[in-house]
Amino acid sequence: MSDHRSVCIVTGGGAGIGRACVRRFADEGYGVLFGDVSEADGAATLTETMSVDREVMFRAGDVSRDETCREWADVAQKRWGRIDTLVANAGARVYGSILDATDADWERILAVNLKGVAQSCKAVLPTMIAQGSGSIVIISSANALIGREEMPLYDATKAAVLSLVRSLAVAHGKDGIRVNAVCPGFTVTDFHERRATADGVSPEQLREQTKGYALLGRPAEPVEVASAVYFLSSAEASMITGQSLMVDGGFSATGAR
Numbered sequence: 001m002s003d004h005r006s007v008c009i010v011t012g013g014g015a016g017i018g019r020a021c022v023r024r025f026a027d028e029g030y031g032v033l034f035g036d037v038s039e040a041d042g043a044a045t046l047t048e049t050m051s052v053d054r055e056v057m058f059r060a061g062d063v064s065r066d067e068t069c070r071e072w073a074d075v076a077q078k079r080w081g082r083i084d085t086l087v088a089n090a091g092a093r094v095y096g097s098i099l100d101a102t103d104a105d106w107e108r109i110l111a112v113n114l115k116g117v118a119q120s121c122k123a124v125l126p127t128m129i130a131q132g133s134g135s136i137v138i139i140s141s142a143n144a145l146i147g148r149e150e151m152p153l154y155d156a157t158k159a160a161v162l163s164l165v166r167s168l169a170v171a172h173g174k175d176g177i178r179v180n181a182v183c184p185g186f187t188v189t190d191f192h193e194r195r196a197t198a199d200g201v202s203p204e205q206l207r208e209q210t211k212g213y214a215l216l217g218r219p220a221e222p223v224e225v226a227s228a229v230y231f232l233s234s235a236e237a238s239m240i241t242g243q244s245l246m247v248d249g250g251f252s253a254t255g256a257r
Contacts, residue, residue, distance in 0.1 A: 005055065007080040008233070009072055010034040011063050011120050012090030014041030016189030017139060017229075020222035021087045022056065023049050024230050031055040033076040036090070037062050041190075055080075063090040063116035064108075066123075073123035083127045085233040088117045088161075089139040093191075094153045101153055113157035114164075121168060125177070133176040135233040138165055139225075142185040142248040158183075162244050169242030178241040180232045185248025186213055187220040215250025 008025040012018040013034025019041075022034045026049045034056070036042040042058040049056045059075060061068035076083050092112040094105045121136055128134025141158040148155065162181055169179040188207060196206040210219045228247045231237055246252045 005029060005031040005080060006084040007031045007033075007076055007082050008085040008087065009076050009083060009120075009124060010087040010089060011069075011072075011116070012036055013058075013087075014038045014045050016191055017184065017187060017222045017225045018087070018089040019045045019048070019190070020226035021089060021229050024223070024226040025085070025087075025233075026054045026056050028230065030085070031057075031076070031080045033057045033059065033072060033079070035059050035061050035063065035068070035072050062112075063120060064111035066119045069116070069119040069123040072120075073127065077127050082131055083124045084131075084134060086120060086124045086134075086136045087139070087229055087233070088120045088136065090116055090120075091139065092154075093151070095151055097149065098152050105153060109153050109157055113154070114160050117161050118164060121164070121179075125172065128177050129172070129175045131176075134178070135237075136168065136177065136179045137229050137232050138179070138181045139229070140165075140181045140183045140244060142183045142246060142252050144183060144244075145246075146252055165244065166242050173241060178232075178237070180237070180240060180242070181244040182225060182228050182232065183244050183246045183248065183252070184220060184225045185246075185251040186210065187222060187225055189222055213251070214248060215253060218249065220247060220249060 008030045010018055010021050013022045014036030022032050025032050039060045046058045092109050094109045138161050140161050143155045144158040144162055165179050165181045193203045213219050225247050
């Protein structure tokens, strides 16, 4: 089946930046298929975004599994007949120093943050190549470029996907496919709100505590990152590929927290 909608796949669309991207693309009239490892988060996003004039589908699964990525692409292609945008957002976190890191820590974060991103791209590329068009936006991090001591494994994988962006842009520009990255700074997502709540800190208190972050004096909201993602995927960015857009309130300009 196909219709005239543009089509977007969002990985890790169950919460945070991913959920904001699902909502933004659905609001713009896209058919959206999103995946997430959390069925509960996925169901909540689906409930929030479904309406009579939106087409949104959810599939649970782990992005680190190649067959999961292929299934998501196949479902979207069969439902709408095309894939215009991939937002490769799914990610895992590991805290602690290199000295603390275990084999399991490395295997998990590489499987999700690097291999999972690459496999997501691999899954959509055949359809985009056949169409002669497409846009891939990978969610990296401002800390891919700005060092810190508490999350070296995470930051290393986020730096690695910037290399992937450049390689895919070079390989598939001739196919009419653009590949870019968005690098958010600190963004108040469901993850941070849940973590703060577990420590007895409300979402309002969390935002108060993070006032003064970067040059604009506050962290980002997921919707602001989603706006940058949508811009890079849209015709307004038709001459942009192989680039990394910092969405960090100026954090990367100074490195000041």
